[in-house]
Amino acid sequence: MTNPAARGAVADVGLAGVGSALPGDPVDNTALGKRLGIAPEWIEAFIGTRTRYFCLDLGDGTPRWSLEDLCADAADRALADAGANADDVAFIVLATATPDALMPTTAALVADRLGIDGVPVYQLQSGCSGAVQAMALASSLLAAADRGSRPVGLVVGGDVCSKHLDLRQDFRELPPAELVNYVLFGDGAGAVVLSRAPGAARALLKRAEHRISGLGRAPGQRLEWFGRADRHSDRPAVSEDYKAVETQVPLMAQETLNALCDTLGWPAHTLGQVLPPQLSGRMTERITRGLRQGLEWEEVSCVAETGNNGNALAFLQLERLLPRLSARGRAVGIAIESSKWIKAGFAVEATP
Template structure:
């Protein structure tokens, strides 16, 4: 029997280590105060949490570590154990290994076995894809509880010893924009009063004949020492131009599908590229009564973890009838993503 409504029972998150502010980042890379002030003024991200210790170059926590912590917190908050989970879905752009899939390592650590598991390889849209897969699996009937996870370990892709002054802007911007983290949610097909219902989830590729806005390379034996190939690069100009417009399109489509007006939205979870970009996006969305939930200024862009950090802050504030709109744009090949929640 198909389940009509899927509820979010709980959310949990995890961050590695202490926050690293812009002054600390500038000191490590030998950049002057002007660079630090530029990050504060034009990027608007004040701090981030990194799994890599920049001074020792040691990895202090893996994506599996962070995801396990976030998932355990979500499960504890929902009052469910390993035997209650019927499906596990992880969305990430930065898995620990190609194999085994990080989702299976996390399930093993949590004591979950004998259930379907899925790992979705995607950037900022991956958390929304994971949410959609978990929701659809429960709606199909036969399953009751889904564990949905999103997380990133961006810092393992950076060289702590690089000379930032020699990088072009397409590579330099990544050092100030991104942080590490993980988040998780427990979804239920069973009626649960006082929990939000997922009304819509949007996932759509819109990158036909468009150049990627961000590229992150795999490092294999044949290209590990290819100095001519940037490991990470980002077309930030294209992102600045496209993301605000795409965000407006996502919001308009979700509202139209649900028959909601912009004044019906009580909480807005906008894309979290950087402090300044998020501000621009929100101004263009024109949702006058919505409370904006932004975390990027204090934990940086954590990719697929970010929607869970936003939800973690939002859920305790919800009262009956409240409506929530979440929006994300993935610039890798230009994906639109979003969700709409309503408090039961």
């Protein structure tokens, strides 16, 4: 992250509101273990995620919520938190790896649900780094906007991973590499309102940056899109190289943290909070230990309670961060996407 042109937006815009949406009741390891025929203790020991949320009914696999539902709810709550309404929104940027359909975009459907019309609407297709990509794009759009235009940008991220998981199969026959996806992931959405209106900010988004870091390297994760012609393929819907993830993500997380602090001129000991990558309860614990290096910042995590819900995670973490941010507080968030190895990070500072 040494090339300034690759670093993304120098944001320094206001974080005016945040909201989230999780479907239904939490599914604990006992309920999930019973459904899958595996020991709850195995889930806790190897994954470390205690609960997660699913858009489908765990019993029969019937969908109960869509990504559109979750994103619209999260966005509505973020606007309410910011004291803003549909007429204030200059644009929407939505990030997801699991859209409800290829067309129309989930972003356009969310705009319609919120009563927003006549503004640009963008949808970014990416994994968990997409939330940071969306904040970087939104901060650039706000910085370039005419001063007389609408004052806020709405940034949304979410994923419904459960629709890629088949609950009708015999889980006793499933290889461990595929079975782990049923306990690792969850569904959810989050949103933030970015504003350049004076006095509107609860905190400042100082920076949001991302770059690909996988030249010549095999992807660490693949999520298939199955159409009518290939939906009966033997390819698994979700596949991950967990050994590569365990090896590479901690290193990339440290590189991202160092690069953000260097760019901003923030000594690591001045950080009050760090929002580490949210892969799983166990993996996040391991990454956090590596990042800490004797420093006393507070970890802000959610994955052990929400599951890995992709593009929702950064916003769920921000929702937990903002009430904890002290008067002179500084925080750094990190998202590492293993699909083609993308480093992403953002920095938040308390308003003066």
